[in-house]
Structure formats: C-alpha cells, structure tokens
Amino acid sequence: MDKNYYITTPIYYPSAKPHMGHAYSSIIADFFARFKRMDGYEVHFLTGTDEHGLKIQRAAEKEKIDTLKFCNEISQTFRDLSKTLNLSNTDFIRTTEDRHKKTVQHLWTQLEKNDDIYLSKYSGWYSVSDEAFYNEDEIIENNGTKKATVSGSTVEWIEEESYFFRLSKWQDNLLKYYEENPDFISPKSRKNEVISFVKSGLKDLSISRKSFSWGIKVPNNPDHVIYVWLDALTNYISALNYPNINEKLYKKFWPASVHLIGKDILRFHAVYWPAFLMAAKIPLPHKVYGHGWILSGDEKMSKSKGNILDPLDIIETYGVDPLRYYLIKEVSFGNDGNISKGRLEDCINSDLANNYGNLCQRVTAFAEKNCSSKIPKINKFSNDDLKMLNNFTNNLSTIRNQIDNQNINFYINFIVSALFEANKYFNDQEPWKKKDDQDRLNTIVYTSLEMIRKISFMLYPIIPNSIKKALTIFNIKTEDIDFESIASHDLLKTGNDINKIDILFKKIEKND
Ligand code: MSP
Numbered sequence: 001m002d003k004n005y006y007i008t009t010p011i012y013y014p015s016a017k018p019h020m021g022h023a024y025s026s027i028i029a030d031f032f033a034r035f036k037r038m039d040g041y042e043v044h045f046l047t048g049t050d051e052h053g054l055k056i057q058r059a060a061e062k063e064k065i066d067t068l069k070f071c072n073e074i075s076q077t078f079r080d081l082s083k084t085l086n087l088s089n090t091d092f093i094r095t096t097e098d099r100h101k102k103t104v105q106h107l108w109t110q111l112e113k114n115d116d117i118y119l120s121k122y123s124g125w126y127s128v129s130d131e132a133f134y135n136e137d138e139i140i141e142n143n144g145t146k147k148a149t150v151s152g153s154t155v156e157w158i159e160e161e162s163y164f165f166r167l168s169k170w171q172d173n174l175l176k177y178y179e180e181n182p183d184f185i186s187p188k189s190r191k192n193e194v195i196s197f198v199k200s201g202l203k204d205l206s207i208s209r210k211s212f213s214w215g216i217k218v219p220n221n222p223d224h225v226i227y228v229w230l231d232a233l234t235n236y237i238s239a240l241n242y243p244n245i246n247e248k249l250y251k252k253f254w255p256a257s258v259h260l261i262g263k264d265i266l267r268f269h270a271v272y273w274p275a276f277l278m279a280a281k282i283p284l285p286h287k288v289y290g291h292g293w294i295l296s297g298d299e300k301m302s303k304s305k306g307n308i309l310d311p312l313d314i315i316e317t318y319g320v321d322p323l324r325y326y327l328i329k330e331v332s333f334g335n336d337g338n339i340s341k342g343r344l345e346d347c348i349n350s351d352l353a354n355n356y357g358n359l360c361q362r363v364t365a366f367a368e369k370n371c372s373s374k375i376p377k378i379n380k381f382s383n384d385d386l387k388m389l390n391n392f393t394n395n396l397s398t399i400r401n402q403i404d405n406q407n408i409n410f411y412i413n414f415i416v417s418a419l420f421e422a423n424k425y426f427n428d429q430e431p432w433k434k435k436d437d438q439d440r441l442n443t444i445v446y447t448s449l450e451m452i453r454k455i456s457f458m459l460y461p462i463i464p465n466s467i468k469k470a471l472t473i474f475n476i477k478t479e480d481i482d483f484e485s486i487a488s489h490d491l492l493k494t495g496n497d498i499n500k501i502d503i504l505f506k507k508i509e510k511n512d
Contacts, residue, residue: 005041006253007032010261011050011093011235014074015059016303018081020339021262021294023311024331027324028291028408029260030087034461035403037088039483044253046239047082048093049075053228054128057214067214071096084312086320086464093239095216095231103238104231105219107280111165112219116279122162122206129153129304131228132268133206151264153304163208163224170275171202177274177284185270186289186406187334190263194270205272233273237282256285258406263290264300289406292336294327300336309339321463322348322505328462329416333408345508352466352505355419356459359426360504363448364473366431367498375449375474376442377494384429385447386489388421392454393487399458400483415458422451446492449474454486466504473499 009029012022026047033045051071060070075094082089093100111117125134127148134148134155141147146155175198178184178191185191208224209215215225236259240250261269269288277284293300296307314323326344329351331337367373381389395414402410426448434441453474460467460481468478474492485491 002252003041004044004252005033005036006044006046006240006256006258007036008045008236008256008259009047009089010259010265011048011095011232012078013055014049014051014071014078015055017074017077018311019301019303019308020311020314021301022078023081023085023323024294024327025260025262025291026082026085026087027327028333030085030089031324031328031408031461032258032260032403032406033088034464035483038457038460038481039400042252043088043090044240044249045087045089046091046093046236047078047087047089048091048235048239049078049095050228050232050235051075051094051096052215052225052231053131054209054212054214055131055228057212058128068096081311084315084320085324088464091239093235095235099241100235100238101216103242104216104226104234106243107234107237107276108226108230109219110280111276114279114281116166116169117163117207118166120162120164121160122164123159124157124206125155126158127151127153127155130264135203158211160210161224162206162210163218163221164204165207165230165276165279167202167205167272167275170278171198173278174198174202174271174275177278181284181286183287183405184274184284185266186287189334190266190290194266197267198271202271202275229268229272230276233268233276236285242282255283258287258289259285260289260291263292266290292331292334294331295336295338297338314341314344318344318348318508321466322352325352325463328408329412333406342510345510348505349507349510351416351419352463353507355416355423356455357504359419359423359448359455360452360470360473360501363426363445363452364498364500367445367449368500370431370435370441371445371498373498373500375492375494375496375498376445378446378490379439379443381443381447381489384425385443388425389447389450389454389489391418391421393489396484396487411458412462415455415462418451418455418458422448422455425451447489449492449498450489453492457481457483457486469501470504473501475499 007029009025033043037043057067060067063070079092125139130151130153138149139146139155140149148155178195185194207227207230208218210224213225216231218224218226236256240254241247242250259269274284299305299307301307326347330343429444431441431444456467456470
C-alpha cells in the first residue's frame with residue numbers, strides 16, 4: 001500500500017495580516033501532517049496565499065501601494081506565521097507565482113476544449129469580501145444595504161460580459177459522487193446543506209471578470225481575468241506541477257487526502273471544485289473537511305468585524321505550544337469554539353504544567369535518585385502495569401481510524417485520560433515506599449517512563465517543540481518517533497541514561 005498523504009490548508013487572502021482563525025486552520029492541518037508522518041507516511045503539506053481578485057486589488061488601492069508589492073508584504077507575514085506556528089508544511093504557494101498561473105490557464109483551456117465554458121453576460125449580486133456570487137434568495141436588506149445572509153457581507157450589483165462554466169451540467173454527477181463517496185464531505189453534519197444546495201438546482205457559474213484587471217488573464221481574451229475562486233482552488237494541483245501528471249509530486253500526492261477548510265468556504269470546495277475537476281477529467285480529492293469557526297463572543301472572528309485576536313500576541317505571552325494545545329483541545333473539532341485567555345491559562349496550568357510536565361519531572365527526579373539515572377530493569381509487569389500499558393497497544397488501530405475520520409476530539413481525550421491514569425498510577429503505586437523491594441520499584445519506574453514515552457509520542461503532533469525537549473530524557477530524537485511503537489512496552493533500553501530536563505511548562509499566576 002502507498003503510504004502517501006497530501007493535506008492542504010485554505011490559501012489565505014493577504015488583504016490583511018493573519019488572525020487566530022487562520023492560525024487555527026493551519027495548526028490543525030499541521031497536527032494531521034505530523035501525525036501521519038510519525039505513522040510512516042510521506043506527507044505533502046501545502047499552505048499559501050490567494051492573491052488575486054477585487055478584494056485584494058481594493059485593499060492595495062486603499063493603501064495606495066502597487067498591488068503586487070502589497071501582496072508581497074502581507075504574504076510574507078503569512079509565511080512568517082507558518083514558521084512561528086512551527087508548521088511542517090512542505091510547500092507554500094502564492095497564486096501570483098508563474099507555476100500557478102500556467103496551471104490555471106491550462107485548466108481553463110481544458111474546460112474550454114471540453115465545451116464547459118461559454119461567453120455570455122452576468123447580472124447579479126456579488127460580495128467582494130467573500131468573492132462570491134449570491135442568488136436573490138440569499139440576500140437580505142439591512143438599513144438600506146443589501147447583504148449576503150450567510151456571511152453578513154455587503155453585496156453589489158454587477159452586470160458585465162463574462163465567461164460561464166456549465167455548472168448545471170454537473171449537478172447529477174455531483175450528487176452521484178456524494179452518494180458513492182459518503183465521506184467526501186465531512187463532517188457529516190455539513191453534508192446535507194451542500195446536497196440540498198446542489199439539489200435545489202445549480203446555475204452556470206460566472207468565471208471571469210472584465211471590470212478589473214488584478215487576476216490571471218483568460219487565454220486568448222486578455223480583456224477578462226479568471227474568477228478568483230477558479231484561480232485559487234487550482235492551487236491544490238498547481239503545487240503538484242499539474243499538468244505534468246507523470247512527475248513525482250502529482251503521481252504521489254494527487255488526489256489529495258484531505259482539503260482542510262473553514263465551513264464558510266465549503267460550497268466552493270464541495271461543489272465548484274469537484275465540478276471543475278470532473279469537467280477537466282481530473283480525479284477528485286478524497287475528502288473536504290469543513291471545520292468550525294473561532295468565535296469572538298458569539299461572532300466569527302474576522303477582520304471586517306474588527307474582533308481579531310492576534311496569534312502573535314498570544315504566542316509572545318504564552319508560547320506557541322500552549323496555543324496549539326489549547327486550540328486543538330478546547331475547540332471541539334468540527335464545531336465553533338470561543339477562546340479566552342482565562343481558559344488558555346487553565347489549560348496550561350492543569351494539563352501541560354501539572355499533568356504532563358509534572359509527571360515528567362517527578363518520575364525522572366525519582367529515577368535519578370533511586371535508579372542512578374539509568375533506565376531500570378523490568379522484573380515482571382504486574383496486572384496494574386499491563387492494564388495501563390496495554391491501553392495503547394489495544395487502541396492503536398482505533399486511534400489510526402479516528403485520525404482518518406478527523407476525530408481530533410477522540411485523540412486528545414485519549415491523551416488526557418492516559419495522563420490521568422499515569423499520574424494516578426505513580427501515586428497509587430507509591431514507589432517511594434518500595435525501597436526494600438528494588439525489583440518492584442524498578443518496574444514501577446520503568447512502567448512510568450514507558451507511559452511518559454508513549455504519551456509524549458502522542459503529544460508530538462500537538463506540541464512538537466515541547467516534546468522535542470521532553471524526549472531528551474530518553475535521548476530520543478523527534479525524527480525517530482514511530483507511532484507504531486506506542487504499542488510496545490520495551491522500547492526503552494535498560495541501562496541507558498535518563499537525562500534531566502528543565503521545566504517544560506511554567507505555571508501562570510492567576511489573579512482570580
Ligand atoms: N482565499 C480563500 C480560500 C481559498 S482556498 C482555495 C479564503 N481566504 S480567507 O483568508 O478569508 O480564509 C481562509 C480560511 O480561514 C478559511 O478556511 C476560513 O474559514 C478560515 N477562517 C477565517 N476566519 C475564521 C475564524 N474566525 N475561525 C476559523 N477559521 C476561519 O477564504
């Protein structure tokens with residue numbers, strides 16, 4: 001079986017600097033990428049910036065900066081954020097790059113050849129903020145302004161010559177595809193809204209604009225630029241050098257394992273993108289997963305609402321791993337989640353400092369004194385030892401399956417309860433009272449160290465920097481983490497050194 005895995009984040013609009021919602025998509029994608037890598041997969045992990053369209057052109061005009069220069073600057077802040085978030089992405093694509101433009105124009109030509117494109121006139125509502133067309137029944141009027149119901153963003157009326165994609169032609173094929181591939185749209189809770197949108201009747205889609213110039217030119221008609229979503233979605237294959245389908249990247253990684261996106265852009269990914277691909281005779285991605293939003297109060301956090309939490313501020317105060325852990329644990333994956341500094345601090349204090357950090361410190365300090373800082377010899381595991389250790393062995397394939405279903409909640413709960421068990425075990429076994437039974441003391445320490453190792457391996461995709469430090473206890477390098485080995489209880493070699501480590505997470509003083 002090929003062990004290749006291709007995961008993508010949405011490509012972000014560089015109309016303003018990144019905020020927590022963007023950081024969230026990227027951190028979750030990084031979690032999956034790291035998990036799969038430690039499970040022996042070759043992973044391609046793509047992120048980037050979506051730089052064309054009227055939204056970006058207007059943002060640059062407002063700042064009175066040349067549009068490409070404007071994009072260069074803000075795209076760089078997204079690239080920098082990827083480093084700060086410690087993302088393990090293998091590529092970063094910008095839609096203003098030549099490699100991307102070529103692919104988009106090629107795809108256009110394919111669609112045209114297959115008679116899926118025709119020239120006509122568009123008249124209808126358009127939201128520049130969403131870069132989306134809306135039907136009359138998707139608009140509400142508020143204080144004299146027309147807005148898209150779904151996003152609340154202002155719409156404007158446009159009438160212009162436009163190329164159309166024959167989306168209506170693909171309606172039945174799409175419905176058939178959803179039926180035959182029940183996991184294509186995930187989570188399940190979001191599937192119905194897409195299916196009913198498609199069933200309600202798909203209209204042909206306007207895919208070019210004539211009234212502005214910031215975009216990729218339509219081949220053979222430079223008066224038109226290609227609709228920004230057709231342009232943007234193509235990044236997933238331009239980064240694999242499509243149309244060079246015999247080259248390594250495309251061969252290995254297409255179709256993508258999962259496009260991870262926010263729920264607001266599900267229609268583009270679950271309707272338009274598969275229809276474009278079908279029309280161009282390109283295989284479809286395995287899955288599109290629409291996650292929930294990071295809220296601020298009851299509202300989606302977004303620049304236009306002015307309720308932004310800057311990930312860089314949080315990282316500066318608390319560090320990147322606490323933020324990663326917090327977002328992965330506290331925002332129930334698939335649903336919306338509200339975040340607050342108070343809850344982040346609780347998470348750092350209880351889970352990271354007390355439950356994990358303290359377990360590492362306590363067990364290693366005890367081993368230093370009582371086992372000469374060496375991995376002790378196991379005499380014979382007791383039932384208590386085995387019950388706890390075997391929980392990993394018995395759940396190995398369940399964990400893998402849950403990850404393939406993007407069930408991060410299962411994964412994190414498994415870790416939290418393993419931590420609870422390991423701490424309880426060390427307390428209940430009272431190795432400090434076993435100084436006259438060195439064999440049992442050694443076995444308790446060995447079992448506890450193995451638990452630390454297994455839990456650390458599982459925590460690696462969530463808090464990679466901290467785990468790198470923690471694993472110096474055993475001289476294990478993060479590159480050598482092998483998920484399969486959480487099933488075994490004898491990876492630590494008797495006689496090897498146990499190294500002391502600095503405190504992993506400092507507790508936060510709370511005033512309340
Ligand atoms: N450029 C398009 C995506 C093109 S993908 C081919 C776009 N960009 S965006 O910058 O507006 O949003 C990028 C991603 O960030 C989307 O998945 C969106 O859902 C996500 N988020 C933006 N705000 C968010 C929150 N407050 N919470 C969680 N994610 C949200 O759409």
